[in-house]
Amino acid sequence: NAGVTQTPKFQVLKTGQSMTLQCAQDMNHEYMSWYRQDPGMGLRLIHYSVGAGITDQGEVPNGYNVSRSTTEDFPLRLLSAAPSQTSVYFCASSYSSMGTVQTQYFGPGTRLLVL
Amino acid sequence: KNQVEQSPQSLIILEGKNCTLQCNYTVSPFSNLRWYKQDTGRGPVSLTIMTFSENTKSNGRYTATLDADTKQSSLHITASQLSDSASYICVVRLSGGGADGLTFGKGTHLIIQP
Numbered sequence: 001n002a003g004v005t006q007t008p009k010f011q012v013l014k015t016g017q018s019m020t021l022q023c024a025q026d027m028n029h030e031y032m033s034w035y036r037q038d039p040g041m042g043l044r045l046i047h048y049s050v051g052a053g054i055t056d057q058g059e060v061p062n063g064y065n066v067s068r069s070t071t072e073d074f075p076l077r078l079l080s081a082a083p084s085q086t087s088v089y090f091c092a093s094s095y096s097s098m099g100t101v102q103t104q105y106f107g108p109g110t111r112l113l114v115l
Numbered sequence: 116k117n118q119v120e121q122s123p124q125s126l127i128i129l130e131g132k133n134c135t136l137q138c139n140y141t142v143s144p145f146s147n148l149r150w151y152k153q154d155t156g157r158g159p160v161s162l163t164i165m166t167f168s169e170n171t172k173s174n175g176r177y178t179a180t181l182d183a184d185t186k187q188s189s190l191h192i193t194a195s196q197l198s199d200s201a202s203y204i205c206v207v208r209l210s211g212g213g214a215d216g217l218t219f220g221k222g223t224h225l226i227i228q229p
Contacts, residue, residue: 004158033215042119042204042219043159058215090158101147101166106158 001026004107006091012113013081021076021110023091031094031102032074033058034066036087037109043090049074081114088112117142119207119220127226132195136223138188138205146210150179150190153202153222162190162203192225200227 007022025032033048045058047066055066063085065077074093078085089110094102119140128134140148147166151159163172163179165188171180176193192199202222209216 031215040221042221044219045215045217048215092158101164103161103164104149106160108158109156 003027004091004093004105006089006107006110008110009108010111010113012115013078014115015081015083017081019078019081021078021089021091021112023074023076023107024072025074025091025093025105026072027093027095027105028071029093029095029105030071031096032068033092034064034074034076035090035092036060037090038087046076046089078112081112083114086112086114117207117209117218119205119218121203121205121220121223123223124221125224125226127228128195130195130197130227130229134192134195134225136190136192136203136205136225138190138220140186140188140205140207140218142186142207142209142218144210145183145186146208146216148179148181148188149206149208150177150188151204151206153204155201159204195227197227197229200225 004025030051034046035043037043044060049055049068052071091107092104094104122137149164150162153159162174165181167183178191181188202224204222205220207218
């Protein structure tokens, strides 16, 4: 199993550009989520999905869109990049909702710089 | 407000020594507490998960303890190795919370010196 994969590893954008961060998992996990990690702060939830076709907002959803057309894939779209979106983005998955004691698996991260 | 506070912020110890990292939380109602290890430039990796009824859980040289009454947890690393150099993140799950109900601490940055 490849686990959770993310592409690209690193990206530089100009303000106003759009892009999609890709996330895929091959563990047949129902639950997937996107976080951002900024210096001096804990990970913050952007969006999450409890299954194909179902998504919801997390703590910091503004400026981001998600979709979940398949169990495996959960892309994150930046609509119009802003310097405040410079961050490291992590995708994570688990077998089911975090309400149960499920191990959460993280991808390697995408480092995004917005100029 | 639900918060997870970790101490110390950073720690340097010599290889072979033991250390203990602290986590205090105000998350309520509590569901479970997790410790993650995050190597530089990598995603977090789960070390332990403890529910309300568990006082201690081990994963190799890592031992986590939980006191749900005082809302404190610790992660003890025994006989440290250079590969233990990483950030250690405490995460608390809210029972019945919205979204994923997880509150992440800022982490303790641990450096093991030879």
